[in-house]
Amino acid sequence: MSRIPQNPGERWIVLDGRGEPRCVIESTEVTYRRYSEVDAGFAHDEGEGDRSLAYWRSAHRRYFERQGKFSEDMMLMCERFRLIEIFEGSTVAP
Numbered sequence: 001m002s003r004i005p006q007n008p009g010e011r012w013i014v015l016d017g018r019g020e021p022r023c024v025i026e027s028t029e030v031t032y033r034r035y036s037e038v039d040a041g042f043a044h045d046e047g048e049g050d051r052s053l054a055y056w057r058s059a060h061r062r063y064f065e066r067q068g069k070f071s072e073d074m075m076l077m078c079e080r081f082r083l084i085e086i087f088e089g090s091t092v093a094p
Contacts, residue, residue, distance in 0.1 A: 011084060022090040029080040035060070036072050045080060 010027045033042075035057075043056035064070035 016090075021087055023086045024084040025081040026084050027079055027081050029078075031078045032075055033078055034072075035064075035070075035074050035076055038076065038078065042078055042080075 008027050008029055012025050012027070013021045014023050014025055016022050038053070038056065040053040043053040044051045046056060049055035049059060061070055064074070
């Protein structure tokens with residue numbers, strides 16, 4: 001089951017690929033932007049690849065193209081969150 005964050009302050013348990021709980025996160029910001037409006041700050045904060053906007057755009061474009069849903073003006077839900085707790089025995093990258 002997928003989750004859709006609605007409000008800052010909501011907390012979620014993050015599961016690994018086997019469905020095992022690994023940590024708790026708290027949503028701090030939920031915004032909606034077009035793909036072309038995502039900025040370098042958000043790309044950096046997402047933390048993937050080299051954290052650049054170019055990497056973010058390339059990786060996300062490939063993902064949405066594989067889904068058959070890519071458009072330069074598509075709306076995206078952009079969420080920022082903070083790590084609340086790592087469960088014992090879990091390894092979570094900062």
